[in-house]
Amino acid sequence: MDQKPLSYREQRIRKITQLYYSRPDIQKTIFDFSKNREISPRYFEGFGKRPDSLQYPGDILAMVKKGATSFHCSEELWEDPLKLSTDLNEKQLNELRIGWDLLIDIDSKYIDYSKISAELIINLLRFHGVKNIGIKFSGSKGFHIIVPFKAFPKKVYESKTSEMFPEWPRIIIQYIIEKVKPQLIEKITDLERPNKYVKDFEVPKQVMPDIILVSSRHLFRMPYSLHEKTALASVVIDKNKISEFQLTDADPLKAKPKNFMPDAEEGEARELLMQALDWYREINKEQKEKRFESEFKPIKLDKLSEQNFPPCIKKILNGMVDGKKRALFILINLFRSVGMEREELEKRIEDWNKKNNPPLRQGYIASQLNWTYRKKPIMPPNCNEYYKGIGVCIPDDFCKLVKNPVNYVIRKSTLPHKKTKKFKNNK
Numbered sequence: 001m002d003q004k005p006l007s008y009r010e011q012r013i014r015k016i017t018q019l020y021y022s023r024p025d026i027q028k029t030i031f032d033f034s035k036n037r038e039i040s041p042r043y044f045e046g047f048g049k050r051p052d053s054l055q056y057p058g059d060i061l062a063m064v065k066k067g068a069t070s071f072h073c074s075e076e077l078w079e080d081p082l083k084l085s086t087d088l089n090e091k092q093l094n095e096l097r098i099g100w101d102l103l104i105d106i107d108s109k110y111i112d113y114s115k116i117s118a119e120l121i122i123n124l125l126r127f128h129g130v131k132n133i134g135i136k137f138s139g140s141k142g143f144h145i146i147v148p149f150k151a152f153p154k155k156v157y158e159s160k161t162s163e164m165f166p167e168w169p170r171i172i173i174q175y176i177i178e179k180v181k182p183q184l185i186e187k188i189t190d191l192e193r194p195n196k197y198v199k200d201f202e203v204p205k206q207v208m209p210d211i212i213l214v215s216s217r218h219l220f221r222m223p224y225s226l227h228e229k230t231a232l233a234s235v236v237i238d239k240n241k242i243s244e245f246q247l248t249d250a251d252p253l254k255a256k257p258k259n260f261m262p263d264a265e266e267g268e269a270r271e272l273l274m275q276a277l278d279w280y281r282e283i284n285k286e287q288k289e290k291r292f293e294s295e296f297k298p299i300k301l302d303k304l305s306e307q308n309f310p311p312c313i314k315k316i317l318n319g320m321v322d323g324k325k326r327a328l329f330i331l332i333n334l335f336r337s338v339g340m341e342r343e344e345l346e347k348r349i350e351d352w353n354k355k356n357n358p359p360l361r362q363g364y365i366a367s368q369l370n371w372t373y374r375k376k377p378i379m380p381p382n383c384n385e386y387y388k389g390i391g392v393c394i395p396d397d398f399c400k401l402v403k404n405p406v407n408y409v410i411r412k413s414t415l416p417h418k419k420t421k422k423f424k425n426n427k
Contacts, residue, residue: 031059
């Protein structure tokens with residue numbers, strides 16, 4: 001049987017695959033990145049068997065000699081990738097998964113759009129304290145940004161971070177999209193349109209990361225793997241020089257391997273994760289709030305003593321180092337729920353903020369107050385991991401009797417005689 005003739009693109013990439021992948025530095029770079037990852041070679045139009053892994057650097061050239069043109073790997077990190085199977089349930093996958101990297105896949109039909117998006121995303125990551133970030137060219141018209149699993153806390157809200165895939169990475173990417181969208185519209189409008197007042201609001205749809213790609217066992221192109229359509233290498237680039245990148249920099253014959261995986265500091269992405277989870281909770285609670293607003297009626301307490309506050313609120317009022325934005329959300333909703341007048345509420349918030357290290361910006365507090373007073377009062381979060389997450393949950397004996405700080409304040413404030421009577425009887 002006659003073999004099907006090779007297409008021009010296939011002929012082009014096959015001319016360089018063996019020459020390129022035979023380089024020891026390329027083999028080592030790909031192999032080092034493959035540790036604890038499921039990998040799959042691509043044989044021009046189709047992927048190889050799964051699961052698979054690399055045991056030695058030389059495995060790469062061996063696969064190339066069998067026709068492999070590129071190499072792809074998982075975002076997830078596995079104890080043993082070869083134990084993976086489509087028959088495994090969620091619990092079994094969680095037991096096998098030891099972590100995951102945050103992989104942000106930016107792709108667009110225009111490389112200049114992708115550059116702008118990548119720069120904005122990296123600036124946002126830095127704003128949230130993430131300093132060690134890797135970025136590489138995708139091989140076509142986009143970029144891959146990576147934040148290592150090491151940068152995230154091991155546990156949040158009593159949940160193991162390694163088990164929260166793909167939920168948490170998806171939430172983080174949704175948060176990033178929402179935060180950079182306004183700037184993206186501005187910058188790309190400035191780039192493309194002579195009339196800057198006519199904004200291109202469709203731009204984000206063309207360039208933003210696709211959260212659906214963050215799914216279990218999803219694969220992405222490995223650093224320094226070739227791309228079948230362009231015959232370019234997925235080269236690592238300097239995150240401070242994204243705008244200077246040119247497609248010619250990805251010429252495989254000129255590629256000089258660099259490390260895609262940065263040496264992250266333990267927990268440096270904690271703030272990013274916490275802010276994303278808080279944001280997600282906010283946007284998803286509106287329906288719950290609407291149902292609750294018809295049931296919940298704020299109670300007016302004439303004499304509000306801090307002695308009747310639960311331990312978590314007292315600890316917050318002593319001043320915070322971390323978790324100040326979540327603490328502000330708790331205080332505002334607690335004070336409104338017990339009928340505190342706005343003038344007194346703002347004075348208490350002001351006094352509290354002076355104790356914070358460092359204090360929240362006045363503009364941020366003002367915006368939160370204006371936002372909350374446009375809506376009906378809602379109770380603060382129930383007594384759960386929300387308070388543990390900011391390190392203020394130190395329950396006393398009375399806490400076991402209530403489900404919310406509001407209940408605690410009301411019972412303490414309206415039933416002092418019962419407490420006194422009980423105390424006297426026990427003497």
